[in-house]
Ligand code: ADP
């Protein structure tokens with residue numbers, strides 16, 4: 001039987017008068033790579049933030065790995081973010097005065113205890129074993145995003161969320177990042193929900209949902225390269 005990692009029912013989010021997410025029923029099977037597309041302002045980030053426990057719904061339910069996020073306290077939600085999800089954004093949000101290795105270790109610090117060997121291994125997995133001691137400003141955009149991926153996977157999340165993670169990258173770096181994500185997903189078996197504007201990026205996923213004005217308007221299977 002298919003197990004769902006994400007199930008939402010009538011999920012909504014409003015900001016005052018603005019209904020950013022209209023009642024959404026969504027089921028994401030364990031292991032799926034789901035792409036979210038849509039115009040700017042269509043509610044993609046709103047959805048992703050709810051899935052990552054960065055925000056709370058206005059209505060409906062949202063269950064991730066069997067936990068109803070609406071029932072969690074602030075501490076419970078923080079634990080959920082720490083233990084279950086890894087997030088990659090368009091901007092890298094790396095700490096400029098820390099090295100690549102230290103940036104990854106920061107994430108371990110908030111989860112449990114920093115472990116330099118493990119952090120080094122994560123950076124080796126993303127092909128940055130030779131850039132451990134470099135600060136973000138000394139890395140290319142693609143390399144910075146790879147540090148973010150190492151940081152996102154270091155605590156073995158079951159769900160990886162990406163909000164336009166390749167939005168600032170050129171074609172070559174985008175392809176490298178996507179290949180890397182596929183490799184890591186195949187090894188670690190996590191699920192992915194990724195927002196993108198790029199058709200090529202969407203082609204790496206298993207399924208694409210299209211959003212418009214806060215609604216899921218269409219979905220399609222993709223080949224999942
Ligand atoms: P997308 O990621 O698809 O570009 P968003 O989810 O960021 O869209 O935004 C959806 C709608 O909700 C937009 O109209 C946006 O202005 C509004 N919105 C998003 N976040 C907030 C917020 N924190 N406060 C007020 N309005 C917001």
Ligand code: MG
Pocket residue numbers: 044045046163
């Ligand atoms: Mg957005």
